[in-house]
Amino acid sequence: DVSFELIRSVDLTDLYEYMTWLSRERKLQPATRARKVSSLRSFFHFLQTKDQLLTENVVNALELPRQVKRLPRYLNVEESRQLLNAAASATYEYAERDYCILTLFLNCGLRLAELCSINIRSIRDEKMTVIGKGRKERTVYLNGACLNALDAYLAVRPRTAKTDPEALFISRLGRRISPKTVQYLIKHYITQAGLDPKRYSTHKLRHTAATLMYQHGQVDIRALQQILGHVSIATTEIYTHIDDRRLHQAVESNPLAAERLSRPPADTDEANIEEQN
Incomplete structure (x- = not known):
């Protein structure tokens, strides 16, 4: 059973271990894990401000899982x-x-x-x-x-x-x-x-x-x-x-996009100088 003593003992390490378990064992996506964090924050906030059973909300220090925005599917x-x-x-x-x-x-x-x-x-x-x-x-x-x-x-x-x-x-x-x-x-x-x-x-x-x-x-x-x-x-x-x-x-529309390096054939004397250098 979950007791208030157990809740009070929860620290940031416990929370990160929980998030790791959700990811590796439960195979939950970042968005789902983020909702879990949000629910925990609300619950701990209630215990801290309403019931005054906690002196601090440890979940506030827990970072949200990084979510990769999916590009929407569409018909061509x-x-x-x-x-x-x-x-x-x-x-x-x-x-x-x-x-x-x-x-x-x-x-x-x-x-x-x-x-x-x-x-x-x-x-x-x-x-x-x-x-x-x-x-x-x-x-x-x-x-x-x-x-x-x-x-x-x-x-x-x-x-x-x-x-x-x-x-x-x-x-x-x-x-x-x-x-x-x-x-x-x-x-x-x-x-x-x-x-x-x-x-x-x-x-x-x-x-x-x-x-x-x-x-x-x-x-x-x-x-x-x-x-x-x-x-x-x-x-x-x-x-x-x-x-x-x-x-x-947009890149191709740059007025300089058509510019190409164009140099005359190398002079024989200049080529010899380059070789000597």
């Missing part, structure tokens, strides 16, 4: 077209809806919850309003592909709407489409497109939109931050590490 242009074509070739009643959903994901970089919460009245001309994290409202601009897909879907939507008339995307039951349903649809079309459903998910479509905009849209990182609705630019900066091709192009 050709794979994105394959996915859209899979929905475009569908012949069932809700094909226009599904195609529109995929188009908005791939062009606007929406979060799953944002897409499901879109109302028809939120769309005005070439832009729409979405509610992001923290109930923050932001404007999303719609390109030609989005407008075309929306027009095609709205042309058939009135015939299927039964309840929740404000919702843009509705389910077969006439209700606002649920995140779970959208995830199922995305997985279905990823499979239909010949892509790996284990590798790509709904959120990967958001990564795809962000990456393609950054690679092909000449968009700077601040603009991309606003498009995606990120509070911190640090979250957006991960996309700057994806495009090594642009880094290479």
